[in-house]
Amino acid sequence: xxxxxxxxxxxxxxxxxxxxxxxxxxxxxxxxxxxxxxxxxxxxxxxxxxxxxxxxxxxxxxxxxxxxxxxxxxxxxxxxxxxxxxxxxxxxxxxxxxxxxxxxxxxxxxxxxxxxxxxxxxxxxxxxxxxxxxxxxxxxxxxxxxxxxxxxxxxxxxxxxxxxxxxxxxxxxxxxxxxxxxxxxxxxxxxxxx
Numbered sequence: 001x002x003x004x005x006x007x008x009x010x011x012x013x014x015x016x017x018x019x020x021x022x023x024x025x026x027x028x029x030x031x032x033x034x035x036x037x038x039x040x041x042x043x044x045x046x047x048x049x050x051x052x053x054x055x056x057x058x059x060x061x062x063x064x065x066x067x068x069x070x071x072x073x074x075x076x077x078x079x080x081x082x083x084x085x086x087x088x089x090x091x092x093x094x095x096x097x098x099x100x101x102x103x104x105x106x107x108x109x110x111x112x113x114x115x116x117x118x119x120x121x122x123x124x125x126x127x128x129x130x131x132x133x134x135x136x137x138x139x140x141x142x143x144x145x146x147x148x149x150x151x152x153x154x155x156x157x158x159x160x161x162x163x164x165x166x167x168x169x170x171x172x173x174x175x176x177x178x179x180x181x182x183x184x185x186x187x188x189x190x191x192x193x194x
Contacts, residue, residue: 013081016081016132016133019074020071022034022071031071032164034070035134038070039141041067041070042063042141043141045066046142050149051142052149055103057097060100060125061078063142064130077131077132078092079092083132085127086130087127092130099124099128103117114147114151115189119188119192121143122140123177123188125138125143126139126177127181140157143155158173158192158194173191
């Protein structure tokens with residue numbers, strides 16, 4: 001099977017691809033549709049969680065598992081390979097703990113507006129790139145859940161157009177992420193509320 005990845009997507013390696021659970025999937029369109037059904041279950045699960053009180057590694061991993069557990073055997077498991085994006089895979093657990101601790105501190109001490117705390121959390125989670133695949137979708141879903149639990153409105157993520165398919169919305173998202181990588185969070189802040 002060969003998957004066609006949109007620009008900016010992280011390709012999975014052959015070993016990770018062999019861990020596809022549904023054997024009937026043969027095209028990228030089939031995979032996208034199957035993953036989307038699985039992600040809906042993850043979204044329903046995270047909406048019921050007390051995310052603010054339980055902002056920990058278990059929650060991060062369990063959300064990913066629930067988003068992809070009917071698609072990939074490795075769902076909820078940190079990657080064990082190098083990717084074109086992300087930190088060294090041996091440092092993922094420490095980086096996630098630091099991110100969660102820092103975010104909890106920022107929320108508790110109101111060090112910046114809540115939108116900015118959550119957008120920065122999202123960006124750092126994408127930058128770590130903890131899982132073999134699905135990192136952007138996972139980071140957006142957990143950011144949405146967190147902002148809602150903190151009393152804010154869900155992010156629009158560039159409007160009503162899908163961020164996962166090639167097009168201007170995806171390109172704007174990737175451009176905003178790259179600016180945040182360089183220290184300029186403003187484009188990503190704007191993108192989340194367009």
